[in-house]
Amino acid sequence: MRKRIPTATTKRLPLYHEYISRMEAEGSKWVSSFMIANALGLTPSTIRQDLKHFETIESSSFGYSTKSLKKVLENALGVTTGANMVLVGVGRLGMAIVHHKKFREKGFVIKGLFDVNEDLIGKRICNVPIYPLGRLPEIVKKKRITIGIVTTPVESAQYVTDLLVDANIKGIWNFVPINLRVPPNVAIENVNLCPSLFLLAFRIKLLEEMP
């Protein structure tokens, strides 16, 4: 079925998914095409046309069912199968990510941690073992790892990324605020919290301007 979905629609799916996740977190049971359009700066008819490609979305006079739409989008995005991941850089941020339960619930499981700190190697965090960096190629292969999470200091981030790429990782989830170079066959997603904070500042400004 995915073959027939136009490219333009495909590109909008992650946007829809992010919006729906937000709405679900806020407790909304239904979302209308008007609400989605309004939030994303699109037209309601674009939303309706796009979502027509998915026949199984539950809807009512209130709009689409948030839960059903989220599920359909996750299927279309191919994120329902999850992935095995490793995390490199067991600092404060790395620790916080390992303790986060949400990814695991979705099938995205951290199978190994890597650090250069000798004191950490051999220990476990949330039952995930910490390995020396030298064992990365072996573990990635053995545990069928597809995603590498980079939470190292800035200075080591490119070196670690190169190691991950050489170990045939398929995607890099980068938490380090620099531009990492990866070959075109490797996907990369940079986490940047600034836009989220700026959006909050913008919302505060809009509220202050209200009569």
Place this chain on the structure above:
Amino acid sequence: MRKRIPTATTKRLPLYHEYISRMEAEGSKWVSSFMIANALGLTPSTIRQDLKHFETIESSSFGYSTKSLKKVLENALGVTTGANMVLVGVGRLGMAIVHHKKFREKGFVIKGLFDVNEDLIGKRICNVPIYPLGRLPEIVKKKRITIGIVTTPVESAQYVTDLLVDANIKGIWNFVPINLRVPPNVAIENVNLCPSLFLLAFRIKLLEEMP
């Protein structure tokens, strides 16, 4: 000047800002309306119409200057002035956020930390003092705090949010994966890393499907 910008355009500005920040991080000097449109599922003409409201964006035959466009958007979003913030919940994630330097560079400064752990109170992290929760109203008032960052355990998040709201905070930056209730005059932004991870998984899928 902002008065004349249509609401629909205003709603798209945070999307543009997020895209531009990403492009800047990836080292792009120029972005075209076609690139922005393509990434966000909009039409190039919508982008051009929207950005016409800002006369000072530097452009060339390659498109808009990334740096100039980012600056103009940040002005329009009202995020150039920054804000004073407090953080409640000095755990792993809280610590990681305090150590993050990017917000401070943009004028968003954490002025106080709060926790219930007696062992932490009186200490400093990155030179920011940790106070007992009871001092929150006083510190928020004295230091002109407008944003409260919530990084507590799930169980305490709503209680802490209520304290922040009662202390006349204007916005909540929520890192806890639950739906917090705030009155309509308080802005809220929920940080959720799942969409970012799903986007990575989606990109990997697209790369795998390529011939």
